[in-house]
Amino acid sequence: MMIRGKVIKYGNNVDTDAIIPARYLNTTEDKELALHCFEDMDKDFKEKVKERKIIAAGSNFGCGSSREHAPISIKASGVKAVIAESFARIFFRNAINIGLPVVTSAEAADFIKDGDEVEIDLSSGKIKDITGNKIFNINPLPEFIQKIIISGGYINFTRENKGR
Amino acid sequence: MNVKNKPQTIAQKILANHCSRDYVHAGEIVNADVDIVLGNDITLPIAIEEFNKIGARNVFDREKVVVVPDHFAPNKDIKSAQQCKFMKEFAREQGIKNYFEVGKMGIEHALLPELGLVLPGNLIIGADSHTCTYGAIGAASTGVGSTDVAVAMATGKLWFMIPGTIKFIYSGNLKKWVTGKDLILYTIGLIGVDGALYKSMEFTGPAIKKLSIDSRFTMSNMAIEAGGKFGIFEVDRVTREYLKVRSDRDYKIFKSDPDAEYEKIYNIDCSEIELQVAAPHLPSNARNAKNLRNIVIDQVVIGSCTNGRIDDLKIAAEILSGREVNGNLRTIIIPATQSIYLEALKRGYIEIFIKSGCVVSTPTCGPCLGGHMGVLAEGERAVSTTNRNFVGRMGHPKSEVYLSGPAVAAASAIAGRIATPEEVMQ
Numbered sequence: 001m002m003i004r005g006k007v008i009k010y011g012n013n014v015d016t017d018a019i020i021p022a023r024y025l026n027t028t029e030d031k032e033l034a035l036h037c038f039e040d041m042d043k044d045f046k047e048k049v050k051e052r053k054i055i056a057a058g059s060n061f062g063c064g065s066s067r068e069h070a071p072i073s074i075k076a077s078g079v080k081a082v083i084a085e086s087f088a089r090i091f092f093r094n095a096i097n098i099g100l101p102v103v104t105s106a107e108a109a110d111f112i113k114d115g116d117e118v119e120i121d122l123s124s125g126k127i128k129d130i131t132g133n134k135i136f137n138i139n140p141l142p143e144f145i146q147k148i149i150i151s152g153g154y155i156n157f158t159r160e161n162k163g164r
Numbered sequence: 165m166n167v168k169n170k171p172q173t174i175a176q177k178i179l180a181n182h183c184s185r186d187y188v189h190a191g192e193i194v195n196a197d198v199d200i201v202l203g204n205d206i207t208l209p210i211a212i213e214e215f216n217k218i219g220a221r222n223v224f225d226r227e228k229v230v231v232v233p234d235h236f237a238p239n240k241d242i243k244s245a246q247q248c249k250f251m252k253e254f255a256r257e258q259g260i261k262n263y264f265e266v267g268k269m270g271i272e273h274a275l276l277p278e279l280g281l282v283l284p285g286n287l288i289i290g291a292d293s294h295t296c297t298y299g300a301i302g303a304a305s306t307g308v309g310s311t312d313v314a315v316a317m318a319t320g321k322l323w324f325m326i327p328g329t330i331k332f333i334y335s336g337n338l339k340k341w342v343t344g345k346d347l348i349l350y351t352i353g354l355i356g357v358d359g360a361l362y363k364s365m366e367f368t369g370p371a372i373k374k375l376s377i378d379s380r381f382t383m384s385n386m387a388i389e390a391g392g393k394f395g396i397f398e399v400d401r402v403t404r405e406y407l408k409v410r411s412d413r414d415y416k417i418f419k420s421d422p423d424a425e426y427e428k429i430y431n432i433d434c435s436e437i438e439l440q441v442a443a444p445h446l447p448s449n450a451r452n453a454k455n456l457r458n459i460v461i462d463q464v465v466i467g468s469c470t471n472g473r474i475d476d477l478k479i480a481a482e483i484l485s486g487r488e489v490n491g492n493l494r495t496i497i498i499p500a501t502q503s504i505y506l507e508a509l510k511r512g513y514i515e516i517f518i519k520s521g522c523v524v525s526t527p528t529c530g531p532c533l534g535g536h537m538g539v540l541a542e543g544e545r546a547v548s549t550t551n552r553n554f555v556g557r558m559g560h561p562k563s564e565v566y567l568s569g570p571a572v573a574a575a576s577a578i579a580g581r582i583a584t585p586e587e588v589m590q
Contacts, residue, residue: 013357013358013446015552015554015555017533017534017552017554017555017556017557018554018555018556021534021556021561022206022533022534022535022557023534023535025206025235025236025535026236026240026241026243026244026246026247027243028209028210028213028247040555040556040561041555041561059358060357060358060361060391063357063358063391064293064552064554065292065293065533066207066290066291066292066293066295066307066308066309067206067207067309068207068210068291068309068310068311069206069210072210086358086361088358088361088391089361089362089391089393090293090307090308090309090388093308093309093312094308094309094310094311094312097309097311097312098311142193142325144193144323145193153311154311154312154315155214155217155218155311155314155315158218158315158318158319159217159218159219
């Protein structure tokens with residue numbers, strides 16, 4: 001699976017209140033959630049995401065609440081993948097479960113600059129910063145998690161593996 | 165060595181027990197049986213939609229799914245009302261026994277232990293990050309997302325990565341007014357908001373033996389604020405005393421083996437810990453409260469799944485008794501459950517609060533996440549006994565939250581600025 005796009009770069013500890021403020025949790029509609037994604041943290045996100053489809057960030061991305069609205073709002077905004085130095089554990093689960101690719105690489109997250117063109121090869125486990133001309137290895141995901149991703153999320157995986 | 169004899173932590177043992185194994189090692193992924201699946205009015209509506217997509221007709225066990233409308237309940241607006249209604253209808257259709265309507269409900273993480281729905285040795289998941297609270301009674305309990313809850317409601321199982329464990333050994337006597345909140349804020353300040361990322365935090369030591377169950381709930385509750393998966397205490401006399409009147413069901417007690425493997429061990433001397441405040445905008449910005457005395461505030465909140473229990477209200481009542489809340493601010497007190505509310509009423513705390521100029525609300529998560537019942541305006545500052553102080557957490561993105569325990573919150577309500585009890589109780 002190959003993902004290519006330009007990067008929106010954020011810092012450390014991007015929390016779920018910053019991704020989707022709690023005042024918008026009174027809906028489950030993904031398009032409506034997307035309208036408010038990063039609203040308080042980055043007012044230009046909606047403009048940026050028209051051109052740039054990959055988020056790169058520092059450590060502990062998605063810390064805070066268990067709200068699945070956070071990865072849903074990111075995915076529904078058109079973001080194709082998130083690269084981070086590390087992810088908060090519930091956000092990481094949620095992203096995998098809904099089929100938003102999340103990629104952990106401290107080196108890549110540090111090197112990649114705002115606006116860089118990046119290519120992620122999930123099959124071979126590589127990130128290429130085309131602008132910066134550098135290749136990074138992705139920390140490989142456990143086999144079980146890869147199966148969930150291949151199924152297109154935890155719901156599909158469960159449907160396919162029922163009774164097993 | 166036979167795997168049966170390999171040393172394990174509490175976290176490993178509970179997870180092994182729930183996937184019919186003798187031994188599991190940190191880092192491996194298992195599919196385990198869960199004892200309780202919890203959802204609330206924010207997270208369960210998505211879980212129900214996903215549950216329906218799986219094609220499951222019935223929840224795996226009508227007694228093991230718990231549904232609590234508490235975040236935006238009592239309904240704050242039409243959309244929230246729709247979500248609560250959707251959830252209630254699902255609970256009714258499925259015959260879910262543990263649905264708690266407004267009037268019976270409380271903040272989920274105070275309510276479940278109070279009703280004896282969670283027990284030591286249980287494996288519990290909830291679509292709420294503070295589900296780690298039940299570690300206080302020796303359960304392996306953690307927050308997950310809505311899709312996880314959907315799968316667990318359908319199958320009774322969920323995938324877990326076995327976490328490594330970090331041990332915290334607390335010794336020394338606690339200073340006057342210092343509670344579990346100060347210990348956990350101090351600890352998060354020490355290790356950072358990702359200091360226990362994916363890990364099980366195990367709270368032990370001589371100071372813990374003397375710590376009240378309510379203080380333990382507060383500490384386990386905030387394990388997630390250090391990135392933790394579990395925040396576990398070993399079952400002891402205090403736990404058994406608490407459970408005795410709440411459940412007659414049997415439970416299994418798991419203890420870490422003395423030679424279990426820990427990724428890190430921290431020794432913390434409690435006699436050094438002053439009353440703590442976490443300054444904006446991270447729970448790890450822990451400071452001594454006395455060093456923040458110039459911070460003028462607009463609101464105080466005492467409540468939440470972190471600090472809305474009877475011990476917390478007792479401390480607030482002791483400080484507020486016969487005193488008045490500063491005229492420049494609002495003080496909102498929210499007992500976490502109906503029975504805590506009633507107990508506070510019987511003990512005379514509610515009268516103290518109202519006479520001192522506080523408002524007392526029915527149980528709700530409301531202000532903690534900027535939902536309702538105490539949203540901050542631009543430029544406003546709050547001292548709050550809640551668990552997060554992220555940008556915009558309690559309202560306007562340009563408002564600020566200072567996290568504290570009940571003593572600093574009550575003292576600050578009187579002073580109109582961040583204060584310690586000694587300053588206002590002369």
